[in-house]
Amino acid sequence: MQSTAHAFKDNVEHALVDGNLQQSLALLKVGFSERRRQAVERLPEFEALRDRARDIKNHALAHLDFYLEAFEAKVTALGGHVHWAPTAQDARDIILDICREAGARTVTKSKSMIAEEIALNDHLAANGIEPVETDLGEYIIQLRREPPSHIIAPAVHLTKDQVADTFFEHHRKLGFDKRLTERSDLVAEARQVLRRRFQEADVGITGANFLVAETGSSMLVTNEGNADLGNTLPRVHVVIASIEKVIPTLEDAATLLRVLARSATGQEWSSYTTFNTGPKRPEDPDGPAHYHVVLLDNGRSGVLGTQMQDMLRCIRCGACMNHCPVYAAIGGHAYGWVYPGPIGAVLTPQLIGVEEAGNLPNASTFCGRCESVCPVRIPLPKLMRHWREREFERHLTPASVRQGLALWAFLARRPALYRRVTGIANRVLALFGRVAGRYAWLPLAGGWTRYRDFPAPQRGGTFHAQWRARGGARR
Amino acid sequence: MSARDQVLGAIRRSLKRGALSGDARVAAEARLREHPVNIVPVRTTGTQDDRVRLLEQWATFNQATTARVAAAEVPGAVADYLAANNLPARVVMAPDPALDRYDWNSRPMLQRRRGLPEDADRVAVTGALAGIAETGTLVFASGPDHPTSLNLLPETHVAILREADVVGPLEEVFTRLRARYGEGVMPRTVNTVTGPSRTGDVEQQLELGAHGPRRLHILIVRD
Numbered sequence: 001m002q003s004t005a006h007a008f009k010d011n012v013e014h015a016l017v018d019g020n021l022q023q024s025l026a027l028l029k030v031g032f033s034e035r036r037r038q039a040v041e042r043l044p045e046f047e048a049l050r051d052r053a054r055d056i057k058n059h060a061l062a063h064l065d066f067y068l069e070a071f072e073a074k075v076t077a078l079g080g081h082v083h084w085a086p087t088a089q090d091a092r093d094i095i096l097d098i099c100r101e102a103g104a105r106t107v108t109k110s111k112s113m114i115a116e117e118i119a120l121n122d123h124l125a126a127n128g129i130e131p132v133e134t135d136l137g138e139y140i141i142q143l144r145r146e147p148p149s150h151i152i153a154p155a156v157h158l159t160k161d162q163v164a165d166t167f168f169e170h171h172r173k174l175g176f177d178k179r180l181t182e183r184s185d186l187v188a189e190a191r192q193v194l195r196r197r198f199q200e201a202d203v204g205i206t207g208a209n210f211l212v213a214e215t216g217s218s219m220l221v222t223n224e225g226n227a228d229l230g231n232t233l234p235r236v237h238v239v240i241a242s243i244e245k246v247i248p249t250l251e252d253a254a255t256l257l258r259v260l261a262r263s264a265t266g267q268e269w270s271s272y273t274t275f276n277t278g279p280k281r282p283e284d285p286d287g288p289a290h291y292h293v294v295l296l297d298n299g300r301s302g303v304l305g306t307q308m309q310d311m312l313r314c315i316r317c318g319a320c321m322n323h324c325p326v327y328a329a330i331g332g333h334a335y336g337w338v339y340p341g342p343i344g345a346v347l348t349p350q351l352i353g354v355e356e357a358g359n360l361p362n363a364s365t366f367c368g369r370c371e372s373v374c375p376v377r378i379p380l381p382k383l384m385r386h387w388r389e390r391e392f393e394r395h396l397t398p399a400s401v402r403q404g405l406a407l408w409a410f411l412a413r414r415p416a417l418y419r420r421v422t423g424i425a426n427r428v429l430a431l432f433g434r435v436a437g438r439y440a441w442l443p444l445a446g447g448w449t450r451y452r453d454f455p456a457p458q459r460g461g462t463f464h465a466q467w468r469a470r471g472g473a474r475r
Numbered sequence: 476m477s478a479r480d481q482v483l484g485a486i487r488r489s490l491k492r493g494a495l496s497g498d499a500r501v502a503a504e505a506r507l508r509e510h511p512v513n514i515v516p517v518r519t520t521g522t523q524d525d526r527v528r529l530l531e532q533w534a535t536f537n538q539a540t541t542a543r544v545a546a547a548e549v550p551g552a553v554a555d556y557l558a559a560n561n562l563p564a565r566v567v568m569a570p571d572p573a574l575d576r577y578d579w580n581s582r583p584m585l586q587r588r589r590g591l592p593e594d595a596d597r598v599a600v601t602g603a604l605a606g607i608a609e610t611g612t613l614v615f616a617s618g619p620d621h622p623t624s625l626n627l628l629p630e631t632h633v634a635i636l637r638e639a640d641v642v643g644p645l646e647e648v649f650t651r652l653r654a655r656y657g658e659g660v661m662p663r664t665v666n667t668v669t670g671p672s673r674t675g676d677v678e679q680q681l682e683l684g685a686h687g688p689r690r691l692h693i694l695i696v697r698d
């Protein structure tokens with residue numbers, strides 16, 4: 001997908017005045033986070049499981065090559081194929097080749113962030129193969145030609161009426177000529193339409209939540225069961241997964257699953273948790289005859305061993321965005337690329353460059369809620385701060401910010417001067433603002449005062465002055 | 476250089492080592508071989524009775540329905556469930572020989588067919604490899620006895636679970652799978668299913684029956 005992360009500030013301006021979006025985001029604020037809280041309360045071991053989940057992922061990353069090779073050996077022994085894709089382009093080409101070899105005209109897809117990352121749908125469509133998204137949310141946004149706005153709830157930015165309009169527009173030609181108003185009817189209609197698509201598809205493409213080295217299994221979690229239809233009905237099943245998805249054993253999968261659904265939707269367990277291992281066996285009555293796993297690197301190997309490695313623990317639950325005050329205000333599209341929210345602010349500069357996405361790590365209040373709910377304890381604020389430093393080092397920060405910081409640094413290194421200047425500034429501000437108690441406009445502070453008033457200083461002088469007046473000791 | 480070498484080489488360069496060797500390799504191999512259990516929730520301990528009750532509790536929490544029956548009552552319980560839900564007395568059943576232990580002829584009005592589901596099939600009846608008390612989850616393994624599509628295509632799924640097959644945590648399922656298929660071996664697909672298919676993709680409100688079954692009924696058979 002074409003990134004608009006560079007236009008983050010414009011995206012935000014649009015998001016803040018989008019009524020439908022704001023209506024949808026209001027639901028998000030109470031939904032996922034409250035359900036997560038209840039699920040955590042029901043499981044006394046939850047915090048210990050988070051520690052263990054973190055340790056499992058750290059161990060897997062430190063032995064990544066070993067577990068990938070073990071996984072590959074298992075899949076190959078069963079007659080499956082493992083493909084290695086250093087870049088997004090490699091992955092697109094590999095999948096297109098598999099589809100062509102299968103003579104595919106349509107492929108059903110179950111929601112995969114990796115497929116979004118490599119813009120797989122566009123590539124298949126450009127080459128005459130129709131990709132059909134089957135996760136309901138993903139299907140809705142595919143019809144609307146929109147990118148997902150949330151990693152587990154891709155259509156969370158839309159209202160029911162918008163969905164109804166979309167279905168009415170697109171399903172009319174399939175013989176559904178009534179605009180539906182009930183949610184259950186919308187779901188039922190999509191089920192009917194997509195059931196046919198599953199039956200006619202030649203290839204089913206799914207992502208994977210985990211790859212299990214012990215058994216060569218790819219694991220997938222859904223609530224709808226769409227991935228299971230996609231890995232059972234078509235003749236060919238293609239799994240696309242990034243390299244950091246591999247974990248050692250089934251027991252390790254159990255631990256990660258215990259924190260995944262609870263962190264994501266507040267469910268105890270997702271409705272469908274499926275272990276796929278190789279193609280159908282000769283005696284199996286159904287299942288795909290061909291089974292492929294595409295392992296995507298796309299820059300991840302370069303993150304190993306760096307101070308950014310922690311981001312590779314991510315299990316894509318979405319808890320960080322569900323709890324982020326910035327995400328709650330602007331939604332996912334404003335982030336401009338595949339991964340929104342705090343994890344997007346950390347991943348996106350890594351995957352498409354800090355030049356393009358340098359704004360994203362700045363879109364945080366550093367309140368720390370994301371880190372406090374992350375099931376694998378990724379220190380998201382620390383990683384965002386790291387990107388801010390990189391951005392500053394590379395002189396990508398706007399001149400006004402750089403000059404402002406330089407001025408502040410100049411003063412901060414000269415305490416006596418600092419006290420004098422802040423004292424004067426305090427008195428001047430007080431002189432002009434004390435009556436109203438706030439300013440609607442200030443020179444050089446337009447970025448702030450455009451949206452809200454700037455408070456006038458309190459009585460009693462600067463903090464330094466008050467500290468001294470109260471007898472505070474100098475250190 | 477092959478793409479494989481390129482990716483593995485890049486990983487090793489970043490980890491500042493060659494292929495894993497020595498003690499570290501021995502330890503990683505042992506981890507795969509021994510698959511140590513991590514943290515198992517306390518809620519899964521207790522007697523077999525406790526576990527069956529826990530399974531019922533969580534299955535109900537996840538919008539499945541459950542009933543406890545004796546083996547002789549299974550065909551009647553299936554027929555009554557269908558009648559109570561205004562469903563036709565016609566089912567597609569897994570070819571699983573374990574289902575032959577129930578006296579289906581005791582309900583001659585219940586039409587049965589064994590094999591793969593077709594479009595017209597509205598109800599599937601299958602066994603379950605295990606039930607997980609921890610989350611009220613059913614486990615189905617693919618094979619000649621149990622086509623995966625039976626778990627997915629019909630609108631209603633009636634699963635028959637023997638009390639003895641109710642386990643505490645997910646880890647005990649892995650133990651059973653290893654005993655049945657061998658160490659490190661899995662069937663093509665293991666489905667773990669918790670309640671009916673669902674979606675929250677329209678305004679985050681729960682709707683059942685997104686792609687898989689709208690109804691999941693669990694008959695727990697007393698031993």
